Amino acid sequence: MDYTLLFYLIANSVLLFSCTERKETCKTVVNEEHVGELLPCILKDTLDATCYDDMCKKINKKLLSYALDTFFSNKAKWSNFNGTVLVEKNGVILYNKSFGVENNIERTPINDQSKFQLASISKQFTACAILQLVQAHKIILTNTVDQYIKDFPYPGVTIQSLLCHRSGLPEYMHVFSSKIKDNYVCDNEEVINWFIKEKPAIAAKPNTKFAYCNTNYLLLANIVEKVSGIDFATYMRNNIFLPIGMVNTYVITTNNEKINEHRTTGYTGSWQEYKTDFFDGVVGDKGVYTTSKDMLLWSKAIYSNCFIDSSVMKEAFIPRSFEKAGEKNYGYGFRMLHPQSDTAKLIYHNGWWKGYNTCFYTSPYYKFTIIVLSNKYTRTVYAVQPAINILCGTKADALSAEEGAD
Numbered sequence: 534m535d536y537t538l539l540f541y542l543i544a545n546s547v548l549l550f551s552c553t554e555r556k557e558t559c560k561t562v563v564n565e566e567h568v569g570e571l572l573p574c575i576l577k578d579t580l581d582a583t584c585y586d587d588m589c590k591k592i593n594k595k596l597l598s599y600a601l602d603t604f605f606s607n608k609a610k611w612s613n614f615n616g617t618v619l620v621e622k623n624g625v626i627l628y629n630k631s632f633g634v635e636n637n638i639e640r641t642p643i644n645d646q647s648k649f650q651l652a653s654i655s656k657q658f659t660a661c662a663i664l665q666l667v668q669a670h671k672i673i674l675t676n677t678v679d680q681y682i683k684d685f686p687y688p689g690v691t692i693q694s695l696l697c698h699r700s701g702l703p704e705y706m707h708v709f710s711s712k713i714k715d716n717y718v719c720d721n722e723e724v725i726n727w728f729i730k731e732k733p734a735i736a737a738k739p740n741t742k743f744a745y746c747n748t749n750y751l752l753l754a755n756i757v758e759k760v761s762g763i764d765f766a767t768y769m770r771n772n773i774f775l776p777i778g779m780v781n782t783y784v785i786t787t788n789n790e791k792i793n794e795h796r797t798t799g800y801t802g803s804w805q806e807y808k809t810d811f812f813d814g815v816v817g818d819k820g821v822y823t824t825s826k827d828m829l830l831w832s833k834a835i836y837s838n839c840f841i842d843s844s845v846m847k848e849a850f851i852p853r854s855f856e857k858a859g860e861k862n863y864g865y866g867f868r869m870l871h872p873q874s875d876t877a878k879l880i881y882h883n884g885w886w887k888g889y890n891t892c893f894y895t896s897p898y899y900k901f902t903i904i905v906l907s908n909k910y911t912r913t914v915y916a917v918q919p920a921i922n923i924l925c926g927t928k929a930d931a932l933s934a935e936e937g938a939d
Contacts, residue, residue, distance in 0.1 A: 567771065569778040574839035575830065580624045588625050600923045601628040608913060609633070613802055616890075616907030616914070617643050619825040621832075622924055623900050629825070633909065635797045637804050646795040648781060648822040649906035652884025654893050655821035656750050657831075658773060660696055660849060660866025661841060662757045665772060668845050671760050678752060681759045682725060686732045689739045692756065695749040696865040697853035701737035705748040706812060708733040718814040720786070721755050721765075743854035743863060747818035750866075754817025765816055774827075777834045782823040784816050796822060797908040799888025804909070807887035819886050825904045832895050832902040850880060883915050890914035899925050 580588055589595075601620055605628065608614045615633030619626070631643035666672040674693040679685040687702060694700040705724050728748075736744060754765045761768045766784035774782040783792050799807040813820075823831075834840040835849075852862035852872040862872045871877035876898045884891040888910050894903040894917060901924045907914045 568775045568780070571776045571834065571837075571839050572778045572830075575777065575833050575837045578624065585625065588623050592623055592625065594625055594627060597622070597923060598627045601920060602630070604919050604923070605630065605632075608916075612913035613909065613911040614907060614913065615643075615800075615909035616649070616905065617645075617647060617825045618906075619829055619902075619904040620920065620924070621829060621902045626829075627924075635795060635908070637798070637800060637806070641795075643797070644795070645826055646781065646824060647906075648793075648796045648824055649891060649908055650785070650797075650799065650819070650884075650886055650889040651821045651823060651891050651906075652819045652886035652889050653747075654882045654884040654891050655817070655819045656866040657835075657882060657893075658769060658821055658866075659750050659753050659757070659817045661835070661846075662769060662773060663692065663696060663753055664841050664845050664849065664865065666757065666760050668841060672756070678756070681756045682729075682752070684729045685725075686729055687735055687739070691739070692753070694740050695753050697863055698743055698745050698749055699740045699853065700746065700749050701735050701739045701741065701744070702746055702748045702752075703733050703736050704746050705751060705815070713811045717811060718809060719811060720814040721751050721816060724751060724815060725755060742856050745863070750818035751815055752817075757817075769821075773840075777840060778830050779823065779827040782821065782827045785820040785822060786814060786816055799886070800909045801888060802910045810887055813887075819884070825906055828893060828904045828906075829902060832893075832904075836895075836897065879921070892917060894921065896921075896925070 601618075605614075605618050609632040617631040618628060620628040629645075631645075631647065633643055635641045635643055635647050663672060667674060672692060674696070675691055677688065678690045678692070678695070679688065687700075690700045690702065705728070709719075709724055709727060736746075757768055758765050761772075763771075764786070766787045769784050770787065774780070781792075783789070801807065835846060838846075840846075849865040849867050850869065851864050852869060853864055854862050860871050862869045866882070867880050868882050870879040870881065878898065879894055879896055881892065881894040883893075888908055890905075890907045890911060892903070892905045892915055895901070903917055903920055903924075905914055905917065
């Protein structure tokens with residue numbers, strides 16, 4: 534690993550924060566003993582100086598870095614890209630560069646501390662919160678949602694079916710749209726209560742087909758709260774982000790001025806600012822803000838056997854969309870490309886929400902991670918196939934730039 538990441542981790546101080554739980558404000562103090570407690574395990578394979586230099590030569594760091602810079606610099610110049618990029622391979626950071634500004638009014642340049650809304654990439658964290666509770670024997674995946682949410686009107690919907698988008702539930706952003714009001718933000722509890730009261734028609738019988746649906750992850754966030762006894766933002770902060778060392782990562786409902794420093798603003802392609810959205814307070818399906826280097830730690834954590842046991846974590850990477858044969862599939866919060874191939878398999882997710890376009894790709898075989906975070910709308914963010922070709926040294930089947938419309 535590039536030593537700048539270690540310096541980054543050491544320099545970050547412990548953050549004490551308060552959280553907003555639905556409509557009431559609560560205060561939570563972080564247990565400092567848990568901040569970064571998993572880092573020695575997650576970073577145990579960090580290359581020493583000699584091994585680092587040897588690895589740079591082995592993978593031809595200079596050539597790869599040049600090729601990546603050419604690709605991403607051209608993207609910034611010709612494709613309206615405003616954001617940050619971080620690429621690592623075999624423990625060596627090949628590329629770490631930012632383009633543009635956090636906010637078009639203050640014109641603060643994007644840097645390593647800049648925080649971006651991950652949009653649907655947030656689903657990875659929600660899925661792993663559930664897997665943590667499974668590992669702790671507090672959740673059983675075959676349990677149904679009505680065992681956790683009183684009066685839930687859709688029988689037969691299991692926790693597992695939510696994780697892999699096989700619940701058949703309707704998309705809340707579509708059926709709840711008639712409730713949208715100007716200058717008003719709803720939360721998970723309000724959407725769930727509306728579902729219980731209005732009982733909109735189910736889209737399909739549970740576990741009969743795959744259908745990507747944000748409602749699933751809204752419900753999973755609520756189940757994390759029910760089981761843990763604390764609000765979702767606090768659970769994520771105390772049990773996932775801080776132990777891994779992701780001190781600059783938080784859920785949008787966290788109320789803390791310090792952690793909001795360097796928070797970017799979302800824009801249209803013509804620099805029109807996206808105002809607060811009616812669904813901004815709904816989390817689990819989206820709502821995580823983070824930095825590129827925190828996401829690199831996340832990439833290491835999910836494969837480390839330090840964060841969640843590998844026997845449990847591997848369930849997230851098993852294809853669970855069975856209706857169509859093809860090269861794309863979905864597990865628990867993670868998408869997969871070429872899921873049946875050890876060499877070509879990619880674990881990834883993209884995101885879009887109100888000006889934010891994001892993508893996160895990892896290859897267990899080629900041992901690389903690509904992180905692209907943008908706060909100015911452009912679908913070209915998702916066109917990372919050339920970068921994958923550079924890192925693999927070969928041309929895999931082309932990825933669609935349409936993949937990011939989550």
